[in-house]
Amino acid sequence: MTPWGLGGALRHSRLQAILAVAAIGAAVALPVVLVSVGGGVSAHELANLENAGYQIVISASGIHGIENAHALAHRILSTVASTTAASPVLSIAIDAFTATGGPTPILAEGVIPDQFTPTLGPTEDGLFPNPLPLGDPTDDLHFDNGTYVGPATYDVLISTPYESASGVKVGDRLWLGPVANRSQAIAYNVTGTFGVPPSLLGPTGAFAIVLPLSDLQVMTGYGPAPSAVIPDAADTIEVSVTGSVATNPSALNAVRAQVQALVPFYGVSSLTQEAQQLQSASSVLTGFYLALSSVGISVGLLFLALVLLRRVEADRRSIGVRRALGLPGRSIAAGILLDGIVLAALGAIVGLVAGYLLVESIATWAKGTVKEAASLAVFSPPVLAALVVGILLLSLLASGVATRSALKIDITEALR
Amino acid sequence: MIPSPAPTIALEAATRTYDPGGPDQVRALRGVDLTIPPGEVLSVEGPSGCGKTTLLNLIGLIDRPTSGEVRWDGVPVGSRGERDRARLRLERVGFIFQRFYLLPTLTARENVELPMRAARVPPTERNRRASGLLEEVGLSGRERAYPHQLSGGEEQRVAIARALANSPGLLLADEPTGELDTASTDAILDLLQRVRQSRSATLVLVTHNPVVSRIARRHLTMRDGAIVGDVTEA
Ligand SMILES: Nc1ncnc2c1ncn2[C@@H]1O[C@H](COP(=O)(O)OP(=O)(O)O)[C@@H](O)[C@H]1O
Ligand SMILES: [Mg+2]
Numbered sequence: 300m301t302p303w304g305l306g307g308a309l310r311h312s313r314l315q316a317i318l319a320v321a322a323i324g325a326a327v328a329l330p331v332v333l334v335s336v337g338g339g340v341s342a343h344e345l346a347n348l349e350n351a352g353y354q355i356v357i358s359a360s361g362i363h364g365i366e367n368a369h370a371l372a373h374r375i376l377s378t379v380a381s382t383t384a385a386s387p388v389l390s391i392a393i394d395a396f397t398a399t400g401g402p403t404p405i406l407a408e409g410v411i412p413d414q415f416t417p418t419l420g421p422t423e424d425g426l427f428p429n430p431l432p433l434g435d436p437t438d439d440l441h442f443d444n445g446t447y448v449g450p451a452t453y454d455v456l457i458s459t460p461y462e463s464a465s466g467v468k469v470g471d472r473l474w475l476g477p478v479a480n481r482s483q484a485i486a487y488n489v490t491g492t493f494g495v496p497p498s499l500l501g502p503t504g505a506f507a508i509v510l511p512l513s514d515l516q517v518m519t520g521y522g523p524a525p526s527a528v529i530p531d532a533a534d535t536i537e538v539s540v541t542g543s544v545a546t547n548p549s550a551l552n553a554v555r556a557q558v559q560a561l562v563p564f565y566g567v568s569s570l571t572q573e574a575q576q577l578q579s580a581s582s583v584l585t586g587f588y589l590a591l592s593s594v595g596i597s598v599g600l601l602f603l604a605l606v607l608l609r610r611v612e613a614d615r616r617s618i619g620v621r622r623a624l625g626l627p628g629r630s631i632a633a634g635i636l637l638d639g640i641v642l643a644a645l646g647a648i649v650g651l652v653a654g655y656l657l658v659e660s661i662a663t664w665a666k667g668t669v670k671e672a673a674s675l676a677v678f679s680p681p682v683l684a685a686l687v688v689g690i691l692l693l694s695l696l697a698s699g700v701a702t703r704s705a706l707k708i709d710i711t712e713a714l715r
Numbered sequence: 716m717i718p719s720p721a722p723t724i725a726l727e728a729a730t731r732t733y734d735p736g737g738p739d740q741v742r743a744l745r746g747v748d749l750t751i752p753p754g755e756v757l758s759v760e761g762p763s764g765c766g767k768t769t770l771l772n773l774i775g776l777i778d779r780p781t782s783g784e785v786r787w788d789g790v791p792v793g794s795r796g797e798r799d800r801a802r803l804r805l806e807r808v809g810f811i812f813q814r815f816y817l818l819p820t821l822t823a824r825e826n827v828e829l830p831m832r833a834a835r836v837p838p839t840e841r842n843r844r845a846s847g848l849l850e851e852v853g854l855s856g857r858e859r860a861y862p863h864q865l866s867g868g869e870e871q872r873v874a875i876a877r878a879l880a881n882s883p884g885l886l887l888a889d890e891p892t893g894e895l896d897t898a899s900t901d902a903i904l905d906l907l908q909r910v911r912q913s914r915s916a917t918l919v920l921v922t923h924n925p926v927v928s929r930i931a932r933r934h935l936t937m938r939d940g941a942i943v944g945d946v947t948e949a
Pocket of ligand 1: 711712733734741743763764765767768770
């Protein structure tokens with residue numbers, strides 16, 4: 300028995316109660332899915348950023364747009380204090396041939412081995428051999444002060460997915476070329492493998508190779524001046540700093556500014572900035588999702604108000620009797636309020652469970668990016684609690700509407 | 716519990732018009748003057764629609780007069796706000812309706828406890844009193860029954876127990892036996908008479924059954940919203 304004997308939420312008009320619970324459940328499930336999946340993806344990206352081994356990244360507007368990458372890397376290391384590594388990276392899709400097969404499109408990353416390794420974050424660190432077995436740790440031999448006349452090692456590392464797909468083993472040869480034509484390909488020695496971290500990009504990035512920066516530049520025509528469109532090109536230069544600077548945003552920003560001064564025409568950002576931007580973008584997105592969900596929630600609450608109103612209408616006689624006996628209006632209000640809150644709470648529980656199950660089943664049964672995103676979902680207790688509290692508070696509005704109508708019932712009329 | 720004293724009730728030129736000025740205007744009471752001393756047993760008779768229920772609603776503060784005043788012990792209470800009147804109804808009036816009006820979702824005991832709950836009687840006291848009242852009306856053992864499990868006579872007994880819950884000085888019964896057969900009617904009348912007597916409460920009894928009005932000493936007759944007869948037996 301509810302305190303004022305107002306029937307109890309589920310004792311009568313069960314179908315209406317079930318429908319109201321379902322409507323609120325659906326209204327709650329939507330934001331649960333949106334917020335937890337959206338928040339999960341942002342958190343994942345954030346974690347990726349924070350797990351990076353570099354803290355400052357230089358990028359250019361054009362494709363492969365950084366010029367004089369080797370020289371720049373040296374200059375940064377020699378002139379900017381507290382920098383520990385400056386790693387130019389050139390990423391270009393090329394074609395690979397095995398002794399019998401190919402061509403296979405493959406993502407090639409040209410790096411300076413001894414600079415690349417320190418910029419790996421803790422999660423990637425274990426995926427690569429250390430040091431990289433590419434023969435020429437500083438890439439200075441082949442680069443030879445920008446003349447590219449030094450001896451190339453023709454060593455290459457292949458990703459484990461490509462290894463298992465192609466059957467190429469360490470010690471085998473692999474022919475690499477800028478176009479799908481074996482006659483233009485150069486023979487490389489496979490000297491090692493590296494793992495590919497699970498990522499949102501899925502298998503597209505999984506077929507990859509790592510080779511000396513100068514090798515890739517020459518192969519793709521981004522190497523020696525003046526024949527190159529962009530001489531000594533790279534896509535990014537990732538810069539690591541000493542630990543004390545890495546964890547101090549203002550010190551990091553000072554270093555960032557020094558690097559920026561060296562390369563005024565390129566973009567230089569620190570990962571804390573990016574992390575902050577991502578964080579604020581993610582909270583904006585969460586707000587957007589909640590705003591979107593407010594439509595559903597409004598419908599759910601309207602439905603609740605209607606059900607409560609119908610219940611008041613059906614209980615006219617009982618409410619009239621209560622009032623005739625002298626029961627105070629607040630006791631009648633309390634009963635309706637309790638009914639509303641019970642229904643809203645049940646709806647919220649149904650919504651939480653349904654949202655959770657929905658995300659879980661998407662993570663289990665869906666495919667591709669959708670599945671990946673769902674599997675990253677984070678069910679944040681404070682956000683979900685805020686959602687439930689919000690629903691309960693708003694249910695007071697619906698109850699208020701019904702209460703108003705209950706207190707307007709004319710006693711003599713209701714008892715006729 | 717100490718019964719609340721029965722008030723002296725006075726209606727002064729009381730009128731009640733439903734939907735005044737509207738299309739469905741009904742002048743249910745047309746200027747009634749009436750004094751009911753404490754402890755009196757009064758029957759109100761008259762044809763259907765003559766205004767008996769309307770009169771009872773004014774006496775019991777369920778309704779407010781359109782004009783005129785209702786006084787309890789000389790205090791004008793009839794036109795007070797709903798909150799004040801509700802409190803007086805809860806603590807000092809016991810209502811018994813023709814169609815019982817038990818709350819269908821509550822057991823017999825819960826129905827009897829409802830007014831006590833609203834009057835903030837502590838649970839143990841509430842429990843004890845409800846048991847006593849249900850025993851007094853002859854329903855011990857039926858405490859857990861829901862209204863639909865009771866006969867009409869039994870329902871009215873529960874309703875009488877509920878009316879007595881807060882020991883009111885004023886009992887108002889609107890055709891209390893209108894839905895009952897002859898045997899139940901006699902039993903309910905006996906019960907009403909007994910509970911009234913033991914509490915020295917005022918009892919106003921609306922009926923158009925002469926058998927019912929026999930328990931009253933004073934008989935009002937109404938017609939078209941006015942009192943046309945007022946006879947007190949010697
Ligand atoms: N709440 C109401 N609204 C409008 N008219 C009413 C209402 N209650 C009673 N009436 C009308 O007032 C008149 C007197 O009603 P009532 O006091 O119930 O008479 P009785 O109890 O003697 O049968 C009737 O004509 C009835 O239709
Ligand atoms: Mg009547």
